[in-house]
Amino acid sequence: MTRIYPHTIVAKFGGTSVADFDAMSRSATIVLADKDVRLVVLSASAGVTNLLVELSGGQESSVRQDKIDTLRTLQYNIISHLKQPEAIGQEIDRLLDNISHLAAMSADSRSDALCDELVSHGELMSSLLFVEVLREHEVETQWFDARKVIRTNDTFGCAVPIVSEIAERVEKHLRPRIAQSLVVTQGFIGSDAAGQTTTLGRGGSDYTASLLAEALQAARVDIWTDVAGIYTTDPRIVAQAKRIDTLSFSEASEMATFGAKVLHPATLLPAMRKNIPVFVGSSAQPRAGGTLVCRDTHEPPRYRALAIRRQQTLLKLSSVDGQPAHRFLAQMFGILSRHDVAMDLVTTSEASIALILNSTGSTSGEADTLTTSLLTELSSHCHVEIETGLALVSLIGNALSQAPAMCKEVFARLESHAVRMICHGASSHNLCFLLPAESADSAVKALHRHLLE
Numbered sequence: 001m002t003r004i005y006p007h008t009i010v011a012k013f014g015g016t017s018v019a020d021f022d023a024m025s026r027s028a029t030i031v032l033a034d035k036d037v038r039l040v041v042l043s044a045s046a047g048v049t050n051l052l053v054e055l056s057g058g059q060e061s062s063v064r065q066d067k068i069d070t071l072r073t074l075q076y077n078i079i080s081h082l083k084q085p086e087a088i089g090q091e092i093d094r095l096l097d098n099i100s101h102l103a104a105m106s107a108d109s110r111s112d113a114l115c116d117e118l119v120s121h122g123e124l125m126s127s128l129l130f131v132e133v134l135r136e137h138e139v140e141t142q143w144f145d146a147r148k149v150i151r152t153n154d155t156f157g158c159a160v161p162i163v164s165e166i167a168e169r170v171e172k173h174l175r176p177r178i179a180q181s182l183v184v185t186q187g188f189i190g191s192d193a194a195g196q197t198t199t200l201g202r203g204g205s206d207y208t209a210s211l212l213a214e215a216l217q218a219a220r221v222d223i224w225t226d227v228a229g230i231y232t233t234d235p236r237i238v239a240q241a242k243r244i245d246t247l248s249f250s251e252a253s254e255m256a257t258f259g260a261k262v263l264h265p266a267t268l269l270p271a272m273r274k275n276i277p278v279f280v281g282s283s284a285q286p287r288a289g290g291t292l293v294c295r296d297t298h299e300p301p302r303y304r305a306l307a308i309r310r311q312q313t314l315l316k317l318s319s320v321d322g323q324p325a326h327r328f329l330a331q332m333f334g335i336l337s338r339h340d341v342a343m344d345l346v347t348t349s350e351a352s353i354a355l356i357l358n359s360t361g362s363t364s365g366e367a368d369t370l371t372t373s374l375l376t377e378l379s380s381h382c383h384v385e386i387e388t389g390l391a392l393v394s395l396i397g398n399a400l401s402q403a404p405a406m407c408k409e410v411f412a413r414l415e416s417h418a419v420r421m422i423c424h425g426a427s428s429h430n431l432c433f434l435l436p437a438e439s440a441d442s443a444v445k446a447l448h449r450h451l452l453e
């Protein structure tokens with residue numbers, strides 16, 4: 001008989017929540033405490049994706065072997081606690097052999113497709129191990145390959161999910177499984193039309209959870225991480241940061257876009273489309289409460305939070321042939337779009353454009369976005385300047401455009417900082433400015449003290 005679960009909760013556990021056997025056991029207890037949790041989405045154990053990205057970089061055999069040994073130790077530290085380690089040990093060995101083979105192939109000839117195939121092994125391993133941990137609690141659990149349902153385009157490293165196909169595939173392959181038992185799957189990974197493995201960009205497991213919740217029309221997504229909710233700024237930067245108990249989708253979405261790493265920037269898009277609340281809490285302290293992100297909040301404050309995005313690259317393009325501004329802008333955006341450059345903040349003057357590159361791919365950093373072919377084409381039409389070593393600080397709030405004193409309050413705190421670029425106006429939810437990376441933390445501390453404490 002097919003059971004219907006009207007209140008399905010999708011629970012996602014991040015890297016630290018599945019870092020070792022103890023963390024996995026705590027996370028298993030959270031899953032088992034709520035019978036509505038029917039689908040579990042997992043990240044790779046903490047540190048594993050970084051190691052896999054490094055292995056995809058084409059290293060020498062001895063360096064590769066060291067990293068694979070580190071990966072093996074991480075996995076076996078978990079396996080050694082299991083009551084029945086044999087079968088899962090063989091499965092993990094098979095995946096480690098694959099990793100070794102793919103890393104050697106990358107050393108011969110690196111490609112983004114190969115990198116995605118390689119990094120997907122982190123989530124494959126953590127999800128297989130978590131199934132074993134749950135089974136030790138005598139819970140019927142199925143392992144499910146997320147690539148069966150998370151259909152994406154073939155932009156390896158930062159693939160774009162195809163929502164309609166995901167919905168169809170979830171109905172066909174995943175919903176029937178959920179009706180049978182608890183299901184554990186991987187975040188971050190998907191597949192393209194040719195069946196090749198893709199990834200959704202670093203931190204993408206949050207996005208997987210909300211995409212699956214959307215397709216299942218789930219009642220809630222729970223994001224279990226290493227902080228007890230979303231704070232007024234990264235509590236690692238400002239110890240006085242306070243937890244925000246409820247946040248609106250748009251506020252949280254702005255925070256994620258502008259660098260609050262606690263949520264992948266796209267996480268809230270599916271949740272908003274289907275009005276699915278998202279809870280964020282700590283798997284180490286599940287009773288500490290957390291943040292609920294939902295459509296509306298009661299009397300949202302003017303100033304809500306500060307976010308920081310590091311390693312920003314500013315690209316400045318100046319016209320050299322004196323063509324009218326509208327033609328120059330069209331030409332530049334045409335070139336950037338042909339080269340698939342994601343940018344998210346732009347300011348213009350009569351003869352120049354300054355923009356910030358936005359790069360969240362698994363395989364590429366900011367610098368990789370600026371390919372030789374892009375720079376060659378841009379340079380043949382304009383003067384190009386590139387500035388690195390910057391950080392973007394964003395003040396997130398509500399109706400900021402109606403706050404006459406905002407600029408005075410903000411910039412009075414930044415007197416000693418060299419502000420490189422300012423953006424405000426496209427959304428009334430943010431005011432962003434670019435600073436030298438080394439002064440960003442002190443700017444956030446000063447603004448937090450003045451506006452949010």
Ligand code: ADP
Nearest residue numbers: 014015016225227230231233234236260261262
């Ligand atoms: P996970 O591996 O569980 O996905 P992440 O490291 O991706 O965890 O995200 C959690 C981290 O996000 C926290 O440890 C914290 O340092 C950081 N963070 C940044 N901004 C915020 C914020 N406003 N509130 C809470 N955490 C934040």
Ligand code: ASP
Nearest residue numbers: 043049188202203204205
């Ligand atoms: N494991 C991936 C990463 O480290 C995805 C995630 O953790 O959400 O980026």
Ligand code: MG
Nearest residue numbers: 014203261262
């Ligand atoms: Mg994360």
